[in-house]
Amino acid sequence: ASASGEGEEGRDYDAETQKALEEIDACQNEIDALNEKASEEILKVEQKYNKLRKPYFEKRNDIIKRIPNFWVTAFVNHPQISAILEEDEEDCLHYLSKLEVEEFEDIKSGYRINFHFEENPYFENDVLTKEFHLGSSGDPASQSTPIRWKEGNDLTKKGKEKNVGKGRKRAMEQKTFFNWFTDHGDPSADDIAEVIKDDMWPNPLQYYLVPDIEVENGVEGEDD
Amino acid sequence: ASASGEGEEGRDYDAETQKALEEIDACQNEIDALNEKASEEILKVEQKYNKLRKPYFEKRNDIIKRIPNFWVTAFVNHPQISAILEEDEEDCLHYLSKLEVEEFEDIKSGYRINFHFEENPYFENDVLTKEFHLGSSGDPASQSTPIRWKEGNDLTKKGKEKNVGKGRKRAMEQKTFFNWFTDHGDPSADDIAEVIKDDMWPNPLQYYLVPDIEVENGVEGEDD
Numbered sequence: 338a339s340a341s342g343e344g345e346e347g348r349d350y351d352a353e354t355q356k357a358l359e360e361i362d363a364c365q366n367e368i369d370a371l372n373e374k375a376s377e378e379i380l381k382v383e384q385k386y387n388k389l390r391k392p393y394f395e396k397r398n399d400i401i402k403r404i405p406n407f408w409v410t411a412f413v414n415h416p417q418i419s420a421i422l423e424e425d426e427e428d429c430l431h432y433l434s435k436l437e438v439e440e441f442e443d444i445k446s447g448y449r450i451n452f453h454f455e456e457n458p459y460f461e462n463d464v465l466t467k468e469f470h471l472g473s474s475g476d477p478a479s480q481s482t483p484i485r486w487k488e489g490n491d492l493t494k495k496g497k498e499k500n501v502g503k504g505r506k507r508a509m510e511q512k513t514f515f516n517w518f519t520d521h522g523d524p525s526a527d528d529i530a531e532v533i534k535d536d537m538w539p540n541p542l543q544y545y546l547v548p549d550i551e552v553e554n555g556v557e558g559e560d561d
Numbered sequence: 562a563s564a565s566g567e568g569e570e571g572r573d574y575d576a577e578t579q580k581a582l583e584e585i586d587a588c589q590n591e592i593d594a595l596n597e598k599a600s601e602e603i604l605k606v607e608q609k610y611n612k613l614r615k616p617y618f619e620k621r622n623d624i625i626k627r628i629p630n631f632w633v634t635a636f637v638n639h640p641q642i643s644a645i646l647e648e649d650e651e652d653c654l655h656y657l658s659k660l661e662v663e664e665f666e667d668i669k670s671g672y673r674i675n676f677h678f679e680e681n682p683y684f685e686n687d688v689l690t691k692e693f694h695l696g697s698s699g700d701p702a703s704q705s706t707p708i709r710w711k712e713g714n715d716l717t718k719k720g721k722e723k724n725v726g727k728g729r730k731r732a733m734e735q736k737t738f739f740n741w742f743t744d745h746g747d748p749s750a751d752d753i754a755e756v757i758k759d760d761m762w763p764n765p766l767q768y769y770l771v772p773d774i775e776v777e778n779g780v781e782g783e784d785d
């Protein structure tokens with residue numbers, strides 16, 4: 338709807354109202370142009386700080402490599418991530434040597450989580466990536482690296498077999514780490530990806546450091 | 562949780578890990594400082610554009626005053642606002658001469674919606690304000706101008722009387738414009754306030770201009 342009619346276009350506004358509507362329309366265009374400029378400036382600030390943060394994230398990853406099992410420990414201590422970690426998956430994540438979250442240059446369009454793995458008994462891949470971007474329809478979409486499982490060690494299949502005998506309730510709870518990784522059903526509500534991007538990645542140290550407190554309280558004793 | 566222990570504080574990290582944890586902590590502090598600076602810069606951009614937009618919003622309001630019933634027409638044509646507008650309230654909103662949305666200087670802390678009224682048969686106030694801010698607990702809170710209703714014209718009471726005989730279903734739907742204005746029960750989920758701030762205020766012209774289309778389709782014929 339635009340107020341810039343040629344005068345006889347079927348709207349029965351009087352001349353004075355028609356003139357006022359055109360003036361509002363012009364004023365609105367100035368406001369829209371300012372909104373556009375504001376968005377661009379904010380995007381530039383975000384891009385600038387993404388660049389400034391990057392060397393610190395890289396340095397942090399270099400230091401993290403000197404600590405055995407840093408990431409698996411942080412994951413196990415994170416309430417939402419540990420909730421989906423099966424025992425086998427936790428063993429697998431001992432080979433997780435590096436985590437990276439990359440926001441795309443234009444930021445709004447998406448981000449990527451890279452899981453770097455050492456040689457391991459589970460799959461051939463060195464890097465598993467789950468990526469979120471705006472699809473052609475403008476809605477969020479996700480995709481992830483196809484996992485080349487090694488014979489007999491496909492953890493998504495193991496999970497399913499294990500759950501066969503355990504009834505419906507267990508089957509419904511079957512949200513596991515690798516099911517999450519390979520699931521693209523509702524990318525705009527991918528809680529685990531958001532937790533990794535917005536909570537784990539900004540400050541993983543807090544999660545690595547939690548366990549001692551819990552060990553003191555005997556929480557780790559579940560295997561006894 | 563901080564990694565800067567004095568060495569013998571009960572954590573059983575080996576010396577090498579302890580040193581790495583302290584380096585991560587230092588690195589994290591640099592990242593946190595950058596995050597802080599990014600937030601400040603973005604806030605400054607938002608404040609700058611709020612100031613730049615302000616004269617255009619004021620100019621727009623001056624022009625709008627030349628159009629009879631601009632705001633009541635825009636409100637009636639807005640799907641979510643019209644859904645709560647009772648017939649009496651719509652009549653009352655014919656006296657609404659000016660709408661203003663003001664974001665507070667520090668923006669994050671809240672905003673204010675000012676409804677300016679001409680002399681009218683319903684209440685004494687010239688301006689009714691509903692305001693949202695972060696309460697002392699850090700949670701959103703709202704407050705609004707006490708309405709000094711004129712004798713026999715309290716529209717919140719009229720609504721209640723009218724609904725007495727209409728059964729439970731009608732009573733449960735009893736969300737009206739002035740009930741909204743005076744309700745502070747769940748300020749973090751005040752849909753109507755958000756629609757006014759983020760949809761109506763940024764571009765009211767589109768809602769003023771909608772009606773002719775609907776009149777042509779006979780939608781306005783409900784009173785026949």
Ligand SMILES: [Ca+2]
Binds near residue numbers: 427428
């Ligand atoms: Ca383990």
Ligand SMILES: [Ca+2]
Binds near residue numbers: 651652
């Ligand atoms: Ca009317």
Ligand SMILES: [Mg+2]
Binds near residue numbers: 424427
């Ligand atoms: Mg375990």
Ligand SMILES: [Mg+2]
Binds near residue numbers: 651
């Ligand atoms: Mg009506």
